Amino acid sequence: MDKGWSEKNKRIQILLGKETTYKEGIELLIAFRQEMFEQISQIVNGYPVEAFYQMPFANANGYHNKTLSYSIWHIFRIEDIVAHTLIARDEQIFVTGGYQKKIGSPIITTGNELQGQEIADFSRKLNVRSLYEYAKEVMISTNSILLNLEYSQMKISYLDTDKERLRESGCISQDKNAIWLIDYWCGKDIRGLIKMPFSRHWIMHIEHETLM
DSSP: OOHHHHHHHHHHHHHHTSTTTHHHHHHHHHHHHHHHHHHHHHHHHHSOGGGGTOOTTTTSOGGGGOOHHHHHHHHHHHHHIIIIIIIIOSOOHHHHTTHHHHHTOSOOSOSTTOOTHHHHHHHHHSOHHHHHHHHHHHHHHHHHHHHHOOGGGTTOOOOHHHHHHHHHHTOSOSSTTTTHHHHHHHTSOHHHHHHIIIIIHHHHHHHHHHHO
């Protein structure tokens, strides 16, 4: 993880942990997310279309065997699901914006179930510009949710009924590489969700993208 981004994220998480500094932490988190999103904007506006479905490290493990399109899809499908289905309990941007059709995606899941050539084949089908617009709208929507959360809500945790809502949404594959996400998310309180899907998860994937 980039040392500068890592240190910035650590400071934000410390601020979020105290009621007296919570609002400052949220403001810095939103600014940090905007800074990271600028990296995505530069990639989308600067790379040729074919770069988004190429797999230069196809045989590597972890983030390095993903495509640019897959990484963007994965970051923002997870954020959309967690922000709206789990936290806000309303409709995902994916649904309200009609983004499955716009993007041309054959799936509505996070993509965790895809492996190897499946990732490349999936990525080739996506409309990069529409995917970018989806990502941007999800970011803005999540930022609004973050601004409306109070410190007193940071300890809100989730129940079996919340796990069932996630299962019923159809947005998490039943594949072993994906189904664990439900227990993982519902095992965290809201502060924990802010720490991972809304910040650290971005860092890990965006750093990978800039190295491709």
